[in-house]
Amino acid sequence: MEHAVRYALERRQFGRPLAEFGATEAKVAEMVRRIDGARWLAHEAALALEAVGRGEAHREGPAGATARAALAKLAASEAATWVADEAVQIFGGYGYMRHYPVERLLRDAKGTEIYEGTNEIMRHVIAREVFRAAEG
Ligand SMILES: Cc1cc2nc3c(=O)[nH]c(=O)nc-3n(C[C@H](O)[C@H](O)[C@H](O)COP(=O)(O)OP(=O)(O)OC[C@H]3O[C@@H](n4cnc5c(N)ncnc54)[C@H](O)[C@@H]3O)c2cc1C
Structure with missing residues (x-):
């Protein structure tokens, strides 16, 4: 996100920076939402484990450490x-090139x-904890 934000401020198209286009704003806002949401869940998982x-506390159940970690x-x-995918998009053609960092970040993130x-197994673990708790 940091690379994309810097680039959106520097790169000008149609006489203004990419940062001024609503489509770019929507991508950046969604980036923040997803990053901060994930950070909160990570903190919550750490608290549950502690x-x-x-x-x-117990490991089991949807509020338990196992489900929170997953x-x-x-x-x-x-x-x-x-x-990372949206960052590549903001960089346009440059985003696809190895000379810029974002294509590497996308490959790293996919891993x-x-x-x-x-993540299929993470979903399985979460659902299993929910169903186990519902069964009592
Ligand atoms: C960058 C990278 C680093 C890695 N580092 C290590 C490492 O340090 N040590 C190590 O031991 N391994 C490492 N791995 C291997 C990694 O743990 C496995 O690739 C991963 O567990 C998936 O196993 P698999 O590749 O055999 O895929 P498979 O088990 O064949 O899965 C293929 C697809 O089927 C899905 N699937 C499989 N079983 C189920 C199921 N029961 N229910 C639903 N969906 C299912 C999977 O979610 C996946 O989408 C690394 C992998 C990558 C990409």
């Missing part, structure tokens, strides 16, 4: 891929949806 460590990983990896448990 509470388990102190013996004050939610954080899912949200953060998908936010990273989405934001986070696969390793340390694929």
